Amino acid sequence: xxxxxxxxxxKIIEKKQPVAFWCNPISGHNTLYWYLQNLGQGPELLxxxxxxxxxxxxxxPKDRFSAERLKGVDSTLKIxxxxxGDSAVYLCASSTTSGTQYFGPGTRLTVL
Amino acid sequence: GESVGLHLPTLSVQEGDNSIxxxxxxxxxxxxxxxxxxxxGKGPQFIIDIRSNMDKRQGQxxxxxxxxxxxxxxxxIxxxxxGDSAVYFCAERWxQKVTFGIGTKLQVIP
Numbered sequence: 001x002x003x004x005x006x007x008x009x010x011k012i013i014e015k016k017q018p019v020a021f022w023c024n025p026i027s028g029h030n031t032l033y034w035y036l037q038n039l040g041q042g043p044e045l046l047x048x049x050x051x052x053x054x055x056x057x058x059x060x061p062k063d064r065f066s067a068e069r070l071k072g073v074d075s076t077l078k079i080x081x082x083x084x085g086d087s088a089v090y091l092c093a094s095s096t097t098s099g100t101q102y103f104g105p106g107t108r109l110t111v112l
Numbered sequence: 113g114e115s116v117g118l119h120l121p122t123l124s125v126q127e128g129d130n131s132i133x134x135x136x137x138x139x140x141x142x143x144x145x146x147x148x149x150x151x152x153g154k155g156p157q158f159i160i161d162i163r164s165n166m167d168k169r170q171g172q173x174x175x176x177x178x179x180x181x182x183x184x185x186x187x188x189i190x191x192x193x194x195g196d197s198a199v200y201f202c203a204e205r206w207x208q209k210v211t212f213g214i215g216t217k218l219q220v221i222p
Contacts, residue, residue, distance in 0.1 A: 004155070031208070042201050042212025043156065056209065091155050100146075101210060103155030 004104030012110045018080035021107045025094030035091040082111045124219045131189040133216045135202035142204035147187045151198045194220050
């Protein structure tokens with residue numbers, strides 16, 4: 001069974017440019033999470049979806065970050081415009097309701 | 113606020129020895145505690161979890177101990193192997209919200 005798929009794996013952009021990350025969760029997992037991970041730290045939740053509904057986006061900086069999961073499967077996380085401090089690894093995870101979270105490999109973003 | 117933290121940022125262990133990674137938590141309402149392993153360039157990988165009403169759970173070469181009295185969690189790895197080298201995160205779950213600690217880097221000395 002395929003795990004959580006994320007793309008791209010690496011992205012380098014200039015500050016003020018937009019960037020988007022894509023995630024395909026494990027088949028059958030209705031819950032999808034986006035996390036931000038800074039070097040040497042644990043992942044921090046940005047947003048959690050139950051099917052297509054964002055049920056927890058309290059930690060998402062809504063002035064520049066947006067996310068969508070239109071059909072309740074794939075999801076996209078966008079940053080516009082990117083700032084230097086956004087350089088980090090963006091992780092996607094999925095789970096069944098109340099189940100264990102399984103993580104993708106992440107997208108390493110570098111903002112110059 | 114609630115937080116999860118680790119006592120030791122780096123742990124060096126001789127190959128074949130047992131490893132013990134410790135973690136302190138503060139949210140007594142958490143229902144699950146989880147250990148993840150993260151290798152360089154990869155996402156966190158689930159190792160083992162334990163419900164809050166248990167004090168010990170064993171997996172393959174790993175054991176998690178939960179002491180709710182002192183809000184302490186530990187991961188024991190038996191016969192540590194080079195492939196165990198990674199960063200280990202403890203995490204707590206409360207109403208599907210998982211909060212991660214900082215992480216402990218385990219270095220296995222051949």
